[in-house]
Amino acid sequence: MSAAPLPSRPFGATGLTVSALGLGAGRLGGDDLDDAGADAVLGAALDAGVTLIDAARSYGRAEARLGRFLADGRRRDGVVLATKGGYGIEGVADWTGAVITAGVDAALRLLRTDRIDVFLLHSCPVDTLARGEVIEALAAAVRAGKVRVMGYSGEGEALAWAARSGRFGALETSVNLCDQRVLDEVLPAAAAAGLGVIAKRPLANAPWRFAERPVGDYAEVYWERLQAMKIDPGPTPWDALAIRFAAHQPGVSAAIVGTARPEHVTRAAAAVAEGPLPEAQVRALRERFRAHDRGWVGQV
Numbered sequence: 001m002s003a004a005p006l007p008s009r010p011f012g013a014t015g016l017t018v019s020a021l022g023l024g025a026g027r028l029g030g031d032d033l034d035d036a037g038a039d040a041v042l043g044a045a046l047d048a049g050v051t052l053i054d055a056a057r058s059y060g061r062a063e064a065r066l067g068r069f070l071a072d073g074r075r076r077d078g079v080v081l082a083t084k085g086g087y088g089i090e091g092v093a094d095w096t097g098a099v100i101t102a103g104v105d106a107a108l109r110l111l112r113t114d115r116i117d118v119f120l121l122h123s124c125p126v127d128t129l130a131r132g133e134v135i136e137a138l139a140a141a142v143r144a145g146k147v148r149v150m151g152y153s154g155e156g157e158a159l160a161w162a163a164r165s166g167r168f169g170a171l172e173t174s175v176n177l178c179d180q181r182v183l184d185e186v187l188p189a190a191a192a193a194g195l196g197v198i199a200k201r202p203l204a205n206a207p208w209r210f211a212e213r214p215v216g217d218y219a220e221v222y223w224e225r226l227q228a229m230k231i232d233p234g235p236t237p238w239d240a241l242a243i244r245f246a247a248h249q250p251g252v253s254a255a256i257v258g259t260a261r262p263e264h265v266t267r268a269a270a271a272v273a274e275g276p277l278p279e280a281q282v283r284a285l286r287e288r289f290r291a292h293d294r295g296w297v298g299q300v
Ligand SMILES: NC(=O)c1ccc[n+]([C@@H]2O[C@H](COP(=O)([O-])OP(=O)(O)OC[C@H]3O[C@@H](n4cnc5c(N)ncnc54)[C@H](OP(=O)(O)O)[C@@H]3O)[C@@H](O)[C@H]2O)c1
Pocket: 023, 024, 025, 026, 027, 054, 055, 084, 122, 123, 153, 154, 172, 199, 200, 201, 202, 203, 204, 205, 206, 209, 239, 256, 257, 258, 259, 260, 261, 264, 265, 267, 268, 300
């Protein structure tokens, strides 16, 4: 693979800059990995030029491990740190203003930092957004200097509402070979409005790994879609095809790969650094999705 450096991009109009490949910390908080294992993934990400890391309150020990890792030396300053919340604070009702305020403070403590670069509301329904309370609480955290950019992470109606609302500086949403609607329906307007966009699940959870339907696995829906789409990756390895497709879509600031393996971060970075897939290949992949889309909505 190429030794080209990982490109960086403006994160919408937020004033932040992010690497085109980010790291999703969803796999860094579980018991299948110890602290040293998490450090190895994070170290591989920084070595590859990754400057965006995405965590969440619900990712087990991920925020705490990330905080410990970033507290070492001068690592924190080189990273755009994103996390998500809206739930999971003892004694505080989920999806209230109070849980946002307490959640931001809890994340600051776990991440061992004095500011969170991007705090995203973690997939709440549109009614919760429209009620206004959580948005106002997040805006107050921005005014207090605890959060730099307000974001929404999710799909469908709530994502569209957030994109139009003028209240958010960032969106996080599924963009991958098997989840493309948002490319036509939301991202053009989001880019025009100066929103930073994080592409989550960029490998579609790597469904090509499964010869048989992975019943109950996170990848099951995408596995079904991939079967229907009958994509021929040609000589390009599946992982490179998928990550280059997601990371180089117009309107995407960064694609965040989720992995517990250092070598998978390194591979993803090398693939993204190779640049966009050839235009004809992207067009063919976009047509495959449109031709087979049977109401394939964005997967949260
Ligand atoms: N609602 C939300 O806000 C939401 C929802 C989903 C995800 N996210 C964010 O998006 C990030 C990425 O999403 P994701 O982890 O669900 O999806 P993903 O990046 O599309 O896929 C991750 C899966 O692919 C595997 N994988 C990674 N690199 C591979 C490679 N080169 N070859 C084969 N398999 C590979 C990983 O396993 P290994 O560990 O073995 O590499 C993992 O099982 C998450 O970490 C999280 O930060 C947010």
